[in-house]
Amino acid sequence: MSMGANTNIIIAGVGGQGTVLASKLVARAAMDAGLRVRTSETIGMAQRGGSVVSHVRVSEAPIASPLMAPGMADLLIGFEPGEAVRSLAFLRPGGTIVTNAQPVAPVAVSPTSAAYSGPAMLERLDGCGARLAVIDGAAICAEIGSLKVLNVALLGAAAGLGALGFSLDQFETAIRESVRERFVDMNLRALHAGARSASA
Amino acid sequence: MGNEAIALGAIAAGVGVVTGYPGTPSSEILPTVAQRNPGRIHVEWSTNEKVALEVAAGAAYAGARTLVTMKQVGLNVASDPLMSLAYVGVKGGMVIVVADDPGPISSQTEQDTRTFGLFSKLPVFDPASPEEAYAMIGDAFALSERYGTPVLFRPTTRVCHGNAPVEVGDLSAPPAPDGFVKDPKWVIFPRLAYQSHLRIEQRLQQIADEFSDYRFNALSGSGRIGIATQGISSAYVADALAALGDSIPEHRRLRVATPHPFPRRLALAFLEGLDQVLVVEELDPVIERELLRLAGECHLPVTVLGKGSGHVQQAGENSVDSVTRALAGFLGLEVExxxxCSAGAGESAEPPVRPPVLCAGCPHRASFLAVKEAMRKRKAVFGGDIGCYTLGNAKPLDMVDTCLCMGASVTVAQGLHVVEPEAVHFAFIGDSTFFHTGIPGVINAVYNQTPIVLVVLDNSTTAMTGLQPHPGTGETMMGAVAQQIDIATVLRGLGVRHVESCDPLQHDAAKAAVLRAVEATAEGVSALIFEAPCIHVASTGPSYVINEDACKCQLCITRLGCPAISQVDAKMRIDDDLCYGCDLCAQMCPFDAIERVEPTEGKA
Structure with missing residues (x-):
């Protein structure tokens, strides 16, 4: 497990789920820790419900490319099981997957077109040779009372597992620095709820 | 973000006037300037890129440092003033940031602004990272002023939307424009153009020489093989070489940060003594062509490989992976x-195809549906345009038959009508696109008596690029409240006789309005303005549930394509988290099975 100073993270989800803030928070934590960081976001048409992927690279040494090659990621954060599967090629063997359990169905255009099974995706994640943590994002969001905290809950889970290279305290600081004041408390609660659910 | 770095770099360089039109991946530059405006900078979203460039040109004539921002296809719109401005020149430094989009990820073309630099005879800067973009923008302003020429600055998507820590300097530098001084040089005439052309060729040689010593053009290494690269591809090359490790033979590397005018002296120093060169770049083979030309001109016994030889892909975005394979092929190495983790158990279970779609509650869906239902038995062609509503092409709506470029829905419909007058020709255009380049097309239809049905999808914002204001919204980037320009009044002023506004989310009324607009084409161009705000600027409505006992037909899925409606265990279901409460499905359901839930409290 690559820890601390050198961590490559793929954040995969569906446009609108809040992946951009997640990578921003990791970048903020890295900067606060005096580390180098490069990220790359999907911004544009795909933000309207398409597949979005962020690459986040944290290192003590200079980083060349913001994008990773296959097999380079230590951690894959899936906001949705199918999108986690789509990005599996980035994850190195023995890496960690933290994924939300609930699938987001693609738009149905006919009654049969949306045959998409979340459990089949989770099964595939389970059998891919990585350490897997499945998070009940819906339950955490319900507990906190907002759908917008899925991103922070997943980060909390990854941090709780020690897969992010940053402590929960470091993330608390990053959240205070990056999130509008009235949303800080909500996000801090989501962070810890995520961490608890990963260790449960 | 790279775009923020460009904005801050421009502020640090003392920019006084910033204009532009939104377009992915350039859209965040101008709002960042507005947000960090020390108070002395005029920032505006202009109606289109041509307008933006011309406003900036005037300011630069008067000595202000000016920044213009757009995406690559925006430069096509601005190309008329651009070509001439190269001849007339500027006094205050002018940097035109044109963001290219290899892939393309969010664009109509994979055109290369470096090639536009060659065509327009303007210097081009090509940054490789956010940090470099921040530093380079100041160099670009300085060069622009030194030679009195506009300068192109072209980051690509991975630089624009890449993030890295950037050390930001003093942002309070005051601009000191000394004002407009009348001079015949500001008036372009054939004789002046001839003289300017001579001067341009001369200054390009000087700049090329200066660029050979430019700090971000880098030559390193030794050996008889070479690798030449640019922009983000140079980062991919660095990672690829690291991955190939010890098997890499001794080699020379050239990174070209100023592709035009080409740093000839530096490139010759690179080529001298080489047997083979691989050029790794995105979009056009700009560096490759220049190296081939130099090799030919100087009779150098060197083979230049790249896109032309098939070693590097001709279209699409490079990646660390694709560059690793290209380098391995070039060096004759086997790469494992x-x-x-992509192989393994359950490999056959593939994630679903997930194209971008109109949001749940998007009023465009309602507009398309009203027209579709009204035209069910008529021969009609649906012309689309650039914006979120291009996504109306997806099934089940399937309401975009053509899409070419900004404003072309209005004009392509006219050409179609001339050849096929028996069909009804619709032109769907968004509010921002209408102001951008839609209006001349409407004038053309009125003037030439071509009876199209113009459908303006007015959602009170520029949605696709991130909710920027426009002339119809009454907000500016200076924070001032401006007069709203009313689209209906504009259309009437242009001579459109039938102009009707309605709410597309009132389905039956909207359908009736469509039929009236079609009927009115007997008298000429008719216009229907569908007014309903984008869900990203409107508040959420009530919740809806499907009454399973009444639900019988699946029409909500087969007609609407709403992300909030899906079938779970053979039953239709509305996902309350996604539903915006637009009510369209409830109106469409023939069995009244979709019921409104009176809210107990507002949704998150």
Whole structure:
């Protein structure tokens, strides 16, 4: 497990789920820790419900490319099981997957077109040779009372597992620095709820 | 973000006037300037890129440092003033940031602004990272002023939307424009153009020489093989070489940060003594062509490989992976693909195809549906345009038959009508696109008596690029409240006789309005303005549930394509988290099975 100073993270989800803030928070934590960081976001048409992927690279040494090659990621954060599967090629063997359990169905255009099974995706994640943590994002969001905290809950889970290279305290600081004041408390609660659910 | 770095770099360089039109991946530059405006900078979203460039040109004539921002296809719109401005020149430094989009990820073309630099005879800067973009923008302003020429600055998507820590300097530098001084040089005439052309060729030689010593053009290494690269591809090359490790033979590397005018002296120093060169770049083979030309001109016994030889892909975005393979092919190395987690148990279970779609509650869906239902038995062609509503092409709506470029829905419909007058020709255009380049097309239809049906999808924002204001919204980037320009009044002023506004989310009324607009084409161009705000600027409505006992037909899925409606265990279901409460499905359901839930409290 690559820890601390050198961590490559793929954040995969569906446009609108809040992946951009997640990578921003990791970048903020890295900067606060005096580390180098490069990220790359999907911004544009795909933000309207398409597949979005962020690459986040944290290192003590200079980083060349913001994008990773296959097999380079230590951690894959899936906001949705199918999108986690789509990005599996980035994850190195023995890496960690933290994924939300609930699938987001693609738009149905006919009654049969949306045959998409979340459990089949989770099964595939389970059998891919990585350490897997499945998070009940819906339950955490319900507990906190907002759908917008899925991103922070997943980060909390990854941090709780020690897969992010940053402590929960470091993330608390990053959240205070990056999130509008009235949303800080909500996000801090989501962070810890995520961490608890990963260790449960 | 790279775009923020460009904005801050421009502020640090003392920019006084910033204009532009939104377009992915350039859209965040101008709002960042507005947000960090020390108070002395005029920032505006202009109606289109041509307008933006011309406003900036005037300011630069008067000595202000000016920044213009757009995406690559925006430069096509601005190309008329651009070509001439190269001849007339500027006094205050002018940097035109044109963001290219290899892939393309969010664009109509994979055109290369470096090639536009060659065509327009303007210097081009090509940054490789956010940090470099921040530093380079100041160099670009200085060069622009030194030679009195506009300068192109072209980051690509991975630089624009890449993030890295950037050390930001003093942002309070005051601009000191000394004002407009009348001079015949500001008036372009054939004789002046001839003289300017001579001067341009001369200054390009000087700049090329200066660029050979430019700090971000880098030559390193030794050996008889070479690798030449640019922009983000140079980062991919660095990672690829690291991955190939010890098997890499001794080699020379050239990174070209100023592709035009080409740093000839530096490139010759690179080529001298080489047997083979691989050029790794995105979009056009700009560096490759220049190296081939130099090799030919100087009779150098060197083979230049790249896109032309098939070593590097001709279209699409490069990646660390694609560059690793290209380098391995070039060097005759075998690469073992890195082990990853994509193989393994359950490999046959593939994630679903997930194209972008109109949001749940998007009023465009309602507008398309009203027209579709009204035209069910008529021969009609649906012309689309650039914006979120291009996504109306997806099934089940399937309401975009053509899409070419900004404003072309209005004009392509006219050409179609001339050849096929028996069909009804619709032109769907968004509010921002209407102001951008839609209006001349409407004038053309009125003037030439071509009876199209113009459908303006007015959602009170520029949605696709991130909710920027426009002339119809009554907000500016200076924070001032401006007069709203009313689209209906504009259309009437242009001579459109039938102009009707309605709410597309009132389905039956909207359908009736469509039929009236079609009927009115007997008298000429008719216009229907569908007014309903984008869900990203409107508040959420009530919740809806499907009454399973009444639900019988699946029409909500087969007609609407709403992300909030899906079938779970053979039953239709509305996902309350996604539903915006637009009520369209409830109106469409023939069995009244979709019921409104009176809210107990507002949704998150």
């Amino acid at each position: 693909p890195a082990a990853d």
